[in-house]
Amino acid sequence: xxxxxxxxxxxxxxxxxxxxxxxxxxxxxxxxxxxxxxxxxxxxxxxxxxxxxxxxxxxxxxxxxxxxxxxxxxxxxxxxxxxxxxxxxxxxxxxxxxxxxxxxxxxxx
Amino acid sequence: xxxxxxxxxxxxxxxxxxxxxxxxxxxxxxxxxxxxxxxxxxxxxxxxxxxxxxxxxxxxxxxxxxxxxxxxxxxxxxxxxxxxxxxxxxxxxxxxxxxxxxxxxxxxx
DNA sequence: TTGACTCGTAAGGAATACCTTACCTATAGT
DNA sequence: ACTATAGGTAAGGTATTCCTTACGAGTCAA
Numbered sequence: 003x004x005x006x007x008x009x010x011x012x013x014x015x016x017x018x019x020x021x022x023x024x025x026x027x028x029x030x031x032x033x034x035x036x037x038x039x040x041x042x043x044x045x046x047x048x049x050x051x052x053x054x055x056x057x058x059x060x061x062x063x064x065x066x067x068x069x070x071x072x073x074x075x076x077x078x079x080x081x082x083x084x085x086x087x088x089x090x091x092x093x094x095x096x097x098x099x100x101x102x103x104x105x106x107x108x109x110x111x
Numbered sequence: 112x113x114x115x116x117x118x119x120x121x122x123x124x125x126x127x128x129x130x131x132x133x134x135x136x137x138x139x140x141x142x143x144x145x146x147x148x149x150x151x152x153x154x155x156x157x158x159x160x161x162x163x164x165x166x167x168x169x170x171x172x173x174x175x176x177x178x179x180x181x182x183x184x185x186x187x188x189x190x191x192x193x194x195x196x197x198x199x200x201x202x203x204x205x206x207x208x209x210x211x212x213x214x215x216x217x218x219x220x
Numbered sequence: 221t222t223g224a225c226t227c228g229t230a231a232g233g234a235a236t237a238c239c240t241t242a243c244c245t246a247t248a249g250t
Numbered sequence: 251a252c253t254a255t256a257g258g259t260a261a262g263g264t265a266t267t268c269c270t271t272a273c274g275a276g277t278c279a280a
Binding site: 226227230234243245 | 251252253254255256257258259260261262263264265266267268269270271272273274275276277278279280
């Protein structure tokens with residue numbers, strides 16, 4: 003075997019709609035697995051597997067409370083996505099784009 | 112078969128590092144396939160296949176010029192990513208966070 | 221202790237992803 | 251017409267993804 007370390011990629015973790023939805027649900031508050039699974043058609047083990055992917059990516063943490071496990075969002079881990087997409091901001095932010103064009107024209111502000 | 116339409120998902124399209132890199136390269140200027148493939152280890156057909164995925168997702172357009180095909184970025188198509196990630200902005204933007212806490216305290220500005 | 225409940229994990233299968241090499245068409249230059 | 255270049259596509263192999271059902275471990279309550 004060659005593969006030494008398959009570091010979990012954030013972009014891969016958020017590529018599945020169900021996992022993005024899980025993160026969205028966790029924005030409001032922590033949730034147990036069953037509380038999350040209630041929002042999905044898929045089986046509870048499937049949700050568990052998605053949670054494990056998010057956990058491996060560091061996007062959520064797990065806190066055991068009795069027989070429940072509560073998952074909490076770790077929003078800082080979304081930074082790579084935020085940073086990457088920010089490189090494209092000038093294309094859709096009209097104000098910034100006008101500012102940039104202004105600056106490129108070499109005029110003073 | 113059941114699957115009627117597999118609409119291409121933007122998040123899936125950007126989940127692969129090579130495809131994000133292609134988009135990054137296209138920020139500067141349009142590029143031909145060979146000009147792009149020069150930046151990768153993988154074979155040119157592999158790059159072509161990644162380009163087709165980006166094309167199907169609407170993230171790039173193709174313009175034929177002689178025997179070359181130039182690919183151009185369509186940054187507006189990244190809007191779903193921008194919109195989704197923007198829901199998490201308050202977690203990492205200190206200024207917005209302070210503003211929000213301020214508002215949540217019910218104080219006037 | 222017995223039973224119900226929460227949840228993870230194993231096993232397995234179907235579909236998809238992602239690479240390779242081989243080959244094809246189209247265009248350009250001589 | 252011939253040759254080289256640009257690049258799409260087919261075929262095929264391997265790995266990964268994503269679901270299912272079955273089962274097991276830990277917790278709680280009677």
